[in-house]
Amino acid sequence: MAKVTIDGIEIEVPDGTTILQAARMIGPSVAPPAMCFYTKLKTSGGYCRTCLVEVTKGSDKDPRPMPKLVISCRTTVMDGMVVTNQLSPRVLDARAGIVEFLLLNHPLDCPICDQAGECHLQDLSYENGNYTTRTDFERRTFEKIDIGDFIQLHMTRCILCYRCVKVAEQITDGRVHGVLNRGDLSEISTYIKEAIDNDFSGNMIDVCPVGALTDKTFRFKSRVWFTKPVDAHRDCDKCSGKVVLWYKGEEVLRVTGRKDEWGEVDEFICNTCRFEKKHTADWSIEGVRNISRHSVISANKYKNLVKPNEFHLNDIKAITE
C-alpha cells in the first residue's frame, strides 16, 4: 500500500495504482481529465497529455520534486508522493495549452456534430481551455468515410487518442483498422472501405471521446439532449446485454453501453444489441437513467410529469352536442 496526497487529500492505494486512478478514487473534484486513457483498455493512455499533474514530492525515500509535469495515467504512485492537480497554476496553464493543441485541427462544427452534449473534448475545452483561437490557417480536413455498415468515420474531428484501435485489438478478434502515416499526416483508416464487420466493432463509437466515430443509424436523428436515456437489458448470447436506450417519444433512436461517471462504458455490448434491436419490445426496461443535474442531457426533462389532455376545437364541439 502507498500513501499519496493529491491536492491536499490523503488516500491509501494499492501499489501499482496510477496517479489518475488514485485521484479518481478520491472523486471528480481532484481527478484530472483524460482523453485517451480508458480503464478497460490495456496500454491505453499517454497520447493526449491532458492528465498532466505536478509531483511536488517524489516519495518518502526520495522527496525531490519531479522536474517536469508527469502524465498521471501512466505514472504509478509511490509511498509519500505529493501531487498537485487543480491547485497548481503550472498544471492549469499546461492543460490550457494542451487543449489548444487538440483544437488546432479540430473543426468547430459542434452545431452539426452528433457527439455534442456528451463530447469529452467539448467538456475539456469548456473547463480547461481559453475561449479563443490564436490561429487562422486552414484546418486539416478529410472526406467522411463509412467504415463498416453502421459506423461513420469523420477523420477531421479525430484527436488520435488510439482508443478505437485498442478496442479493435483487445475486444474484437482481428484488427483491420489502425493509424496510418506519421506525425501530422496520421489518420485512422482501414484502407479498404467498409471493412470493419466484427460483432463488437460498435464499441468504437462508445470509446471515441469526440465525434470522429459516430453511429450511422443515429446520424442527425436528434440532438443528445432531446433524447431520454433509459436503462434496459436483454438476453444476448454474445454480450451482457446491459445497455442504455435513448428514447425520443416512443421511439428508440440509439442504443449505447452504460457509461460511468468518467465516461467509460461498464460493459462492452455487441453490434446486434446496438444496431438491430431498436424496439421497446426487444428489451426489458429497468427505468430512467440518472443523469447529473449539470449535464445538458438532463435539460427539459421532468420526473413525475403529468401531461394535460389536449383539447381540439372539434372535441369541444362534440362534448357540447
Next chain:
Amino acid sequence: MQLTNRSKVINKKKLNWVESLYLPAIFSGMIITIKHFFKKAATTRYPEEKRYIAPVYRGVHVLKRNDKGQENCTACGLCAVSCPAEAITIVAAERQKGEEHLYKKEKYAAMYEINMLRCIFCGICEEACPEDSIYLTDRILPSNYQRNNFIYGKDLLVEGIKPEERIDIGVRKKHYEMNEKPRV
C-alpha cells in the same frame, strides 16, 4: 378592509325629480365626450401608422439566410434547449446533393416550429444561436382565431431569398452585438 382610498361608497338613494329626467347627467357626459374631439388621439391607425419601436423590442422571430441565400440554421437545437418556455421544436435532416444552394451546412432543419402561444419573447434563442440564424424582429405577432395557427413553421419563419423579401434585423443585431460580452 380598505386597501386604497380610491373606492367609492355606492349611494343607493332614490333619484329626485330632476335627476330622474337624466338630462343633466347626459349633458355632462356629452361635454366630456366632445372635449375629447379636440384632444390628441391616444390611438394610432395601425398598420398604416406605426409607433416608435425601441431597439430592445422583441417581436416575431425570423430565420435568416446568408448572402448566398442559404439557410443559416443547422438544426443544432441550442435554441430549443435554451428556450425557457419550450416553444421550439426542431427536426433535423441531412442535406442531399443538389441542395447546396439552399442550406449552409450538411445538416439543416427539416422542420422548425415555434409555438407563439408558448413563446415569451425573451430572446434567449437569439442569444444561444451559434449560426447567426434566429433573430427576433420588430414585427408584431398578428392575432388569430385558431390555436394551431399560432404554431409557426418554416414557411412563416424563414425569410425570402430575394433582396426585397429579406427581413431587416439591422437595428436589433446592432443592439445585440453592442450588448454582447466581448470574447477575450
